[in-house]
Amino acid sequence: MSHDRSPELPPPVRMCVRCERITDDPVVVHEVHSASGPGWNVYACRGCASHFPPPADVFDLLPGD
Template identity: 35%
Template sequence: MIAICCRCVRETTAPVAVRYIDRTSGPGVTLHACPDCAPHLIPGPLLWEIAPSQRG
């Protein structure tokens, strides 16, 4: 999988999921970071950390 780092905006082939953003319409979005930036970010809730009753 290739993703764009949410901190440095570079492509990474080793993305680390750092946050899940729920949206009011459509599916939510998972933000990814590269391995270099991930330790500098405060992880937010990820999809599997949100209680089913709180999911859209």
């Protein structure tokens, strides 16, 4: 008899880039891309997230035909 005893993952905890408070409900407000390695995300708390424009889709930045 087997039981699924997978541990629950802890909530994501990040620091808000605007108010610098720790939040357990982070919102991605920017994606930093890097040509020399993996990029990273920039987070804000829910209260500060509305002060940032939506993240750009990198495919929208490519020149069109």
